[in-house]
Amino acid sequence: MADPQERFDIILKKLKESGHKITPQRIAIVKILADSQGHPSVENIYEHLKNDFPTMSLATVYRTVLLVKSLGEVLELGFPDGSNRYDANRPYPHPHVICVKCGKVIDPDISGLKDMQKEIAEETGFEILTHRLDFFGICSDCKN
Amino acid sequence: MADPQERFDIILKKLKESGHKITPQRIAIVKILADSQGHPSVENIYEHLKNDFPTMSLATVYRTVLLVKSLGEVLELGFPDGSNRYDANRPYPHPHVICVKCGKVIDPDISGLKDMQKEIAEETGFEILTHRLDFFGICSDCKN
DNA sequence: TATTATTTGAGAATAATTATCAATTAGCAT
DNA sequence: ATGCTAATTGATAATTATTCTCAAATAATA
Structure with missing residues (x-):
């Protein structure tokens, strides 16, 4: 952060x-x-x-x-x-983890996204400008 | 498909x-x-x-x-x-590549997403239910 | 401090989606 | 095959989130 x-x-x-x-x-x-x-x-x-x-x-x-x-x-x-x-704390594209129960949003550390973007560009012929990656689930607080 | x-x-x-x-x-x-x-x-x-x-x-x-x-x-x-x-052809979560000029949507093949999801779950303590991954860019048709 | 173009606040306008309800109809029992 | 009944449809109204409008207020400059 x-x-x-x-x-x-x-x-x-x-x-x-x-x-x-x-x-x-x-x-x-x-x-x-x-x-x-x-x-x-x-x-x-x-x-x-x-x-x-x-x-x-x-x-x-x-x-x-x-x-x-x-x-x-x-x-x-x-x-x-x-x-x-x-x-606006991190205004560039980055992954999010969202709790579907309480709406909490977390910014996880993640590896391998850059590689993935390169792979996509090569496969599709697109010039990739940006991306969006969200994971939805239940946070540890809401599990209890 | x-x-x-x-x-x-x-x-x-x-x-x-x-x-x-x-x-x-x-x-x-x-x-x-x-x-x-x-x-x-x-x-x-x-x-x-x-x-x-x-x-x-x-x-x-x-x-x-x-x-x-x-x-x-x-x-x-x-x-x-x-x-x-x-x-509704593939109703499960999967990545998309979207052209910001013409709106075309493509379903790319991709590797490594499963690993990423596991990594996220371990890091955040979330139980991940689903995800969403979009890449935005310009398709080869629109580049010309 | 005066000037002027920008910004604000309040509510109207807009656009996408959902709700309402009378008329229609699919699917079942006969 | 026909009639019955609850589900579905079509048309439009209601709703909701966002954007627009414009007169009044104000920040930034000289």
Whole structure:
């Protein structure tokens, strides 16, 4: 896991460099994204901020997440049930392990993915740009 | 690729065995799903059937796909952009290679996934039930 | 501090999917 | 073969997540 503070600084710097204004709302949303413990959804972020920002609009959360995504600084995890969760702590493609009971998301260490990507490219003739790898199961907490 | 006719027979049998009626609409939809060449979307299936079934409702396509899914006989591929595509030819989890230009979906042969799953289970303590692996890139046709 | 283009908040618009319900129909019993 | 009954269909309304709209507010600059 990257240092949330470092990720926060990087994303804010990118926002400035790309000519965007730094508003209190953006600071608050990026702070949560830069941490990304638990891989929050837009709704999660919104609920979390309603305490400190009673006037915060859901649209602003959507817009900010979209903006950070356009800068390549957040990874969007869309699921078949329509839910989207975000990870700006590690914005590059990486595997996830998701508990189907409690929704917990873990980032495992894994080996051999690079080889697999090369193998696929050779076999299919594709130029592979990115990938997505999720494992679904039941976490040790939920097994008990 | 499994034999579409065989897949069709299996799915129809499962429908009957689970106490569902065999309607002309279901036969037509299952026929397309059992083939799954190109991994069709609900909209694809609907458009394809409007010729033979001018009265076909989009809701019926959704319902039938959901029903076959509940029998475990179709794999749903949901993407972050909200689109869903279906594969009832191979309804078990398997990797996909998706062209980001033309939307083509290919099923590559791949090795080493089993090992990876075992590695993940040991590392995280999860009981892994299923997985999802997609590679996104540009196909050889679109490169030209 | 004044200026201006950007951003925000609130709610409307949109799009995909699901629910509703009267009319139809598949499959069974006769 | 026919009638019966519960399941299914088609049309459309409801729902839900996300995006759009636009007037009011505000960050960044001089």
